[in-house]
Amino acid sequence: MLLSIIRFDGRAVSRKYCIMNPFQFGSVVRGEHFFDRREETARIVETLSGGNNLVLFAPRRYGKTSLVFRAMAELENRGITCIYFDFLPIYDLRDFCRVYTQRLLEKQKGWQKLVSKLADWLKGTRPKITLSADGKAALELDFPESVPTPEILESVLNLPERIAGDDRRLVVVFDEFQEVSRFEKNRFEALLRSIIQHRKHVSYVFLGSKTHLLNAMFTERSRPFFNSAATMKISKLPLNETVDFLTSRFEKTGFSLSTELARRIVEASDGVPYYIQLLAAEIWQNLNGSEEKVVTDSLLDSSISQVVSLKKDYYAELYDRLSLQQKKLVRAIAHCGEGIFSTAFTTRFSLGSTSSTQKAATVLTEQGIIEKENGSFHVADPFFRRFLLDLP
Ligand SMILES: Nc1ncnc2c1ncn2[C@@H]1O[C@H](COP(=O)(O)OP(=O)(O)OP(=O)(O)O)[C@@H](O)[C@H]1O
Ligand SMILES: [Mg+2]
Structure with missing residues (x-):
């Protein structure tokens, strides 16, 4: 991107290339910002297209959500509709019903046809048509009861199977799934488990950032989800590929990073993808703001101190x-x-x-x-x- 900088006194006009930082952190990474994970992606795609459920285990910030988004893109290419649902912002069951149905309905082409069916499938709910600022119409369901009745909850959880019908395949991704334990007093976990057990055209993926809670949900005999999904453990990104990623991203933006220093970035970040990108972004930003072109030991050290200091x-x-x-x-x-x-x-x-x-x-x-x-x-x-x- 070319940025023109015009001074307000109107005298001098300088031009500078404003390049986007090639490192991204803190959100789902896609495209050129995402690397490796080929085997993991293939395994997720095969498990889900084969009709099975999957639970993904990995410590925080290893790239679970980004990996699932990559797999969802491939599944969509194969004609399988994917619905991503994040439990983190959901504060109660009514909210769950409202947002979950919305996510499911958003993915329906020609949802207008669904309206009459919905009245039958979800008795007691009120369909609402909303118009966004850009004039797009959307369908939303209103749940009048503050705590949805068990019947409504069951119908909502059955919705993916209804929508899939006999000729479609659906994948539902539940991110931050451990948060459902907040709804446990309503036996939500047990109900969801029984719905999932009887599904025919829908596969589910479970992931979350609180590994110990998720692990307990799927591996403790007493829990409803015990043994209900194939498990997959995600490790750190492989060192050589990470080093290649780092050196090439610096090179592409006109800077130079040695293999040895790339290894030091990985080491300082404990090999965790999020921290690798965070530190690399900091180094890149410092370099971009200077006259230097090469990452040095001292720049790496000062960038590490800077990250700590910024978060102090x-x-x-x-x-x-x-x-x-x-x-x-x-x-x-x-x-x-x-x-x-x-x-x-x-x-x-x-x-x-x-x-x-x-x-x-x-x-x-x-x-x-x-x-x-x-x-x-x-x-x-x-x-x-x-x-x-x-x-x-
Ligand atoms: N395959 C990858 N290639 C490059 N960077 C990655 C990759 N996976 C993850 N990252 C880096 O890690 C960050 C966190 O990724 P993501 O949010 O997918 O992880 P997460 O495991 O879901 O995190 P959390 O535990 O917080 O939910 C990304 O913003 C990116 O900087
Ligand atoms: Mg995540």
């Missing part, structure tokens, strides 16, 4: 909110996350009793501050870890 207030607040025991434990884990319940660890970091360490570890895990992987713990955000290590 947030980190300080996060840390302040923790109890004394949680503070001690998270600082200990920033140093070393192995054998945290052992006597040696307790003594080394003056943690008191094992039971209080266990309690603190549970809370820190629930809050997503630490994560457990292959038996050992680590601080989920590598820059928060640096913040903790820098504390006096």
Whole structure:
């Protein structure tokens, strides 16, 4: 993109190339911003087009949502309609019914034909036609009861199967699915499970950022979703492909990043895709604002410090909110996350009793501050870890 900069005094007119930062973080990445995950995409597509359900496990910010969007694009190419539904902003069951039906209806071509059927399928609801500012008409359902009756809830959950009919295939993606436990008092989980069990033309994908909760939902015998879906674990992006991605994105925008420094970016970000892109974006921005063309060790170091410094207030607040025991434990884990319940660890970091360490570890895990992987713990955000290590 070419940007003309015109000074207000009207004397000097300078021109500068304004290039978009080639690194993106914090939202779903698509197209050239998304790399690798070919095998994972193929497996998701095959499982769902084969009519099975799938649950995706991965720690926070590994790229679950982006991966599912990539798979949805391929499924749509195969003629399978995909509906993405995020549980995070949903605050109660009525809200769920309203937003879920809306997502389902949005995907229907010629939804006008559906109106009469809906009156039959969802008795007690009121269809509303809304007009957006640009004049587009949309169909919305109004749920008069503040708590939907079990019949209405069941009809709403059955809607994908009705819409699919006999000649269509649908895939429903439930993101941040662990949030359904907030509705548990209404036996929502059990009802959804029974609907899913009897589906014929609809496959479901479940994912979420609170891995421990999602894991419990699908692997504990006592839970309704136990054994209801094939499971897939997503790992970090492969190192060589990540290094190629980083070096080529710098190169394409006129800068140079050595393989060695690309590896250091991955290392400083603990290999987590979100943090890799965040740090690379910071380095790129610093380079773009200078006369330099080459990423150096010192630029990398100063960019890391800058990321920590930019998030300092947030980190300080996060840390302040923790109890004394949680503070001690998270600082200990920033140093070393192995054998945290052992006597040696307790003594080394003056943690008191094992039971209080266990309690603190549970809370820190629930809050997503630490994560457990292959038996050992680590601080989920590598820059928060640096913040903790820098504390006096
Ligand atoms: N395949 C990929 N290629 C490049 N960058 C990626 C990829 N996957 C993820 N990222 C980076 O990670 C960020 C987070 O991705 P995404 O939101 O898909 O992850 P998530 O696992 O769903 O996160 P959360 O746990 O917060 O829900 C993206 O904005 C992007 O910067
Ligand atoms: Mg996500």
